[in-house]
Amino acid sequence: xxxxxxxxxxxxxxxxxxxxxxxxxxxxxxxxxxxxxxxxxxxxxxxxxxxxxxxxxxxxxxxxxxxxxxxxxxxxxxxxxxxxxxxxxxxxxxxxxxxxxxxxxxxxxxxxxxx
Amino acid sequence: xxxxxxxxxxxxxxxxxxxxxxxxxxxxxxxxxxxxxxxxxxxxxxxxxxxxxxxxxxxxxxxxxxxxxxxxxxxxxxxxxxxxxxxxxxxxxxxxxxxxxxxxx
Amino acid sequence: xxxxxxxxxxxxxxxxxxxxxxxxxxxxxxxxxxxxxxxxxxxxxxxxxxxxxxxxxxxxxxxxxxxxxxxxxxxxxxxxxxxxxxxxxxxxxxxxxxxxxxxxxxxxxxxxxxxxxxxxxxxxxxxxxxxxxxxxxxxxxxxxxxxxxxxxxxxxxxxxxxxxxxxxxxxxxxxxxxxxxxxxxxxxxxxxxxxxxxxxxxxxxxxxxxxxxxxxxxxxxxxxxxxxxxxxxxxxxxxxxxxxxxxxxxxxxxxxxxxxxxxxxxxxxxxxxxxxxxxxxxxxxxxxxxxxxxxxxxxxxxxxxxxxxxxxxxxxxxxxxxxxxxxxxxxxxxxxxxxxxxxxxxxxxxxxxxxxxxxxxxxxxxxxxxxxxxxxxxxxxxxxxxxxxxxxxxxxxxxxxxxxxxxxxxxxxxxxxxxxxxxxxxxxxxxxxxxxxxxxxxxxxxxxxxxxxxxxxxxxxxxxxxxxxxxxxxxxxxxxxxxxxxxxxxxxxxxxxxxxxxxxxxxxx
Numbered sequence: 001x002x003x004x005x006x007x008x009x010x011x012x013x014x015x016x017x018x019x020x021x022x023x024x025x026x027x028x029x030x031x032x033x034x035x036x037x038x039x040x041x042x043x044x045x046x047x048x049x050x051x052x053x054x055x056x057x058x059x060x061x062x063x064x065x066x067x068x069x070x071x072x073x074x075x076x077x078x079x080x081x082x083x084x085x086x087x088x089x090x091x092x093x094x095x096x097x098x099x100x101x102x103x104x105x106x107x108x109x110x111x112x113x114x115x
Numbered sequence: 116x117x118x119x120x121x122x123x124x125x126x127x128x129x130x131x132x133x134x135x136x137x138x139x140x141x142x143x144x145x146x147x148x149x150x151x152x153x154x155x156x157x158x159x160x161x162x163x164x165x166x167x168x169x170x171x172x173x174x175x176x177x178x179x180x181x182x183x184x185x186x187x188x189x190x191x192x193x194x195x196x197x198x199x200x201x202x203x204x205x206x207x208x209x210x211x212x213x214x215x216x217x218x219x220x
Numbered sequence: 221x222x223x224x225x226x227x228x229x230x231x232x233x234x235x236x237x238x239x240x241x242x243x244x245x246x247x248x249x250x251x252x253x254x255x256x257x258x259x260x261x262x263x264x265x266x267x268x269x270x271x272x273x274x275x276x277x278x279x280x281x282x283x284x285x286x287x288x289x290x291x292x293x294x295x296x297x298x299x300x301x302x303x304x305x306x307x308x309x310x311x312x313x314x315x316x317x318x319x320x321x322x323x324x325x326x327x328x329x330x331x332x333x334x335x336x337x338x339x340x341x342x343x344x345x346x347x348x349x350x351x352x353x354x355x356x357x358x359x360x361x362x363x364x365x366x367x368x369x370x371x372x373x374x375x376x377x378x379x380x381x382x383x384x385x386x387x388x389x390x391x392x393x394x395x396x397x398x399x400x401x402x403x404x405x406x407x408x409x410x411x412x413x414x415x416x417x418x419x420x421x422x423x424x425x426x427x428x429x430x431x432x433x434x435x436x437x438x439x440x441x442x443x444x445x446x447x448x449x450x451x452x453x454x455x456x457x458x459x460x461x462x463x464x465x466x467x468x469x470x471x472x473x474x475x476x477x478x479x480x481x482x483x484x485x486x487x488x489x490x491x492x493x494x495x496x497x498x499x500x501x502x503x504x505x506x507x508x509x510x511x512x513x514x515x516x517x518x519x520x521x522x523x524x525x526x527x528x529x530x531x532x533x534x535x536x537x538x539x540x541x542x543x544x545x546x547x548x549x550x551x552x553x554x555x556x557x558x559x560x561x562x563x564x565x566x567x568x569x570x571x572x573x574x575x576x577x578x579x580x581x582x583x584x585x586x587x588x589x590x591x592x593x594x595x596x597x598x599x600x601x602x603x604x605x606x607x608x609x610x611x612x613x614x615x616x617x618x619x620x621x622x623x624x625x626x627x628x629x630x631x632x633x634x635x636x637x638x639x640x641x642x643x644x645x646x647x648x649x650x651x652x653x654x655x656x657x658x659x660x661x662x663x664x665x666x667x668x669x670x671x672x673x674x675x676x677x678x679x680x681x682x683x684x685x686x687x688x689x690x691x692x693x694x695x696x697x698x699x700x701x702x703x704x705x706x707x708x709x710x711x712x713x714x715x716x717x718x719x720x721x722x723x724x725x726x727x728x729x
Contacts, residue, residue: 119561119637121641126624195521199399206403213447217502
C-alpha cells in the first residue's frame with residue numbers, strides 16, 4: 001500500500017532506475033556525470049526520508065518545543081554525503097573537460113583503453 | 116616445518132633437495148660428450164605440423180594456444196571493450212545476480 | 221599520547237597531506253623531509269598498534285570520548301568507534317609500510333617523470349590522503365566512516381591516475397571515478413537500509429542486533445554492500461576499470477593501488493565475518509566462485525597483453541582471486557579445520573600479494589624510468605644493461621607464480637591443500653592459474669630482458685629505487701624461507717580476530 005510516507009521511497013527507486021538507465025544507454029560523458037549526481041541525490045533523499053518522523057521537529061534539544069523529533073543521524077550523514085557528492089561530480093566534470101580537450105569527443109564509445 | 120592443511124612444507128628441506136639434485140645433475144653433465152659444436156640446425160627450435168604463424172618473435176611464442184582458444188579470446192575481447200557504459204552494465208548484472216542468489220538461497 | 225595512537229595514525233597523514241602543500245613553498249627538499257618524517261611517524265604508530273594488539277587483544281577506541289575505551293556509554297555506541305584487532309592492525313601496518321616504500325621510490329621517479337615543482341607538491345599530498353583513506357578503511361568500526369574513507373581513497377587515487385595529464389590517463393581516471401562513485405552510492409544505499417531497521421551504524425552493534433532477527437531487507441543490504449566492495453577490489457565481472465587504472469597510474473602509486481584493493485578485501489572479510497556471519501556458508505561459496513573466476517579470467521587475459529603494466533594488472537586480478545579463494549573457503553567452512561587453514565592461507569596471501577605484485581610494478585616503473593617505454597614488444601635486452609633489474613624480475617616472477625623457495629608458494633600451497641576439502645576443482649583451478657601465470661611472466665621476461673642488447677637510451681636507475689626494490693625482494697626471500705615468522709606473528713592473530721566475532725561484538729557492547 002502506498003501511503004504518503006512511502007512516497008519518497010518510490011521516488012528513490014524511480015530516480016535510481018533513471019540514473020542507471022542513463023549510465024547504461026547514454027553515450028555522452030556529461031550525461032553520465034549527471035546520472036551519477038541524480039543517483040547521489042536519490043541516495044540522499046533515501047537517507048533523509050529514513051530519518052523523518054511524522055510531525056517531528058528539528059532535533060535541537062535546547063529550547064525545543066517538545067514532541068517528536070526527526071532522527072539527527074541521517075541528517076548528518078546526508079550533509080557529509082552531499083559534500084562528497086559535489087567533490088566527486090566536480091572531479092568527474094574536470095576529467096570530462098580534459099578528455100574532451102585531448103580527444104575532441106564526448107562519446108564514451110570512442111574510448112581507447114581496451115583489451 | 117609448517118602444516119598446510121593436508122601436508123606440511125619446509126623450505127629448508129626443499130633447498131637441501133635442490134642442492135642434492137643439482138650436484139647429481141652436474142655429475143651426469145660432466146660425463147657427457149665434450150666435443151659438441153653448435154651447428155646450423157641442432158640448436159634451432161623444432162616445430163612440427165600445421166601452419167607456422169610464428170614470426171620469430173617472443174611475442175608469438177604461444178600462438179598455438181591463442182589459435183586453439185580463439186573463440187574464448189574473441190568473447191573476452193568483446194567483453195573488455197573499454198566502454199564505461201559496459202562497465203556499469205557488468206556491475207548492474209553482478210548486483211542483480213548477487214541479490215537473486217542471496218534472496219533465493 | 222600513545223593511548224590515542226588509533227586516532228593519530230589516521231589523523232597524522234591527513235594533517236601532513238594538507239601541510240605538505242604549504243611546506244612545499246619552502247623548497248622541495250624540506251617538503252620531502254617533512255613527508256618522509258610524517259610517514260615514518262605514522263609507520264611507528266602502526267607498529268605500536270600491532271604491539272598493543274599483541275598485548276591487549278582486540279580493543280576499541282572512541283573518538284572524542286573522555287574514556288577512549290568506553291565505546292557505548294548508554295548501552296549503544298554513540299560516537300565514531302575505531303576497532304583495533306589483529307587483522308586491522310596488520311592491514312594498517314601493511315598500508316603504511318607500502319606507502320613509505322613507494323614514497324622513497326617515487327622521489328627520483330617523479331622528478332624524472334613529472335619534472336618536480338608544483339606537481340610534486342600535489343603528488344605528495346595526494347599520496348598522503350590516499351594513505352589516510354586506506355588507514356581509515358582499515359581501522360574504522362562503523363559503516364558510515366567506511367563510506368567516507370572509501371570516497372577519500374577513490375578521489376585521491378583518481379587524481380593520481382590522471383597525474384600524467386595525457387588523454388589516456390584522463391580516460392582511465394574518468395572511468396575509475398564513474399565506477400567508484402557508483403560503488404560508493406550503492407554502499408551508502410545498503411548502509412541506509414541497515415540503518416532504517418536498527419537505527420545503528422556501528423558494525424558490531426548491528427551484528428549484535430542481527431543475531432536475533434535477520435530480515436529480508438538485511439539480505440538486500442548485504443548484497444548491495446558486498447557487490448559494491450567487490451567492485452572496489454576488482455573481482456571478475458567488474459574488473460575492467462582496474463586494468464585501465466593500473467596501466468595509467470604512475471608505478472609508485474600502482475603499488476599503493478594494489479594495497480588499496482587488498483584493504484578492500486579486508487573490508488569485505490570484516491563485513492562477512494563480523495557482521496553477516498549468519499550467512500557465512502552462502503557468501504563463502506559466492507566469494508569462492510567469483511575468486512576462481514577471477515583467477516581464470518585474470519590469468520588468461522594477462523597472456524595476450526602487449527603493455528607491461530597492463531599485463532601485471534591482469535596478473536593482480538588473478539592474485540586477488542587467490543585471496544578471495546582462501547577467504548571464501550574460510551567463510552564456507554567457518555567452524556571446520558580446513559576453513560581456518562584456508563583463511564590463514566588467504567590472509568598470508570594478502571601480505572604476499574602486496575610484496576610480489578608491488579615488486580613487479582616497481583620493476584615495471586624502473587624499466588619505464590630507464591627507457592621511457594612500457595610496451596613489451598618495444599623493449600628487449602634490458603638484462604645486458606641492468607643485471608640487477610633482471611635478477612629482481614626473476615625473483616618477483618617466481619614469487620608471483622608460486623614457485624617453491626619464495627613466499628607466494630607457501631600461501632598458495634596452504635590454500636591448495638585446504639581448498640581441496642571444500643571442492644577438489646578449486647585446487648585444480650588454483651594450480652592451473654599458477655602455471656599459466658608462470659607462462660605469462662616467462663614470455664615477458666624473454667621479450668623484455670633477453671635478446672640482443674637494448675639499443676635505445678638507457679638511463680641509470682638511481683640507488684633509492686634499486687634499494688626499495690631489493691628490500692621487497694629480500695622480504696620475499698625471507699618470508700619464503702621462514703614463513704613461520706609471518707604465520708605465527710602476523711597471520712594467526714589476524715585469523716583469530718576474523719573468526720572471533722563474539723570478541724569483536726564484546727568490545728563494543
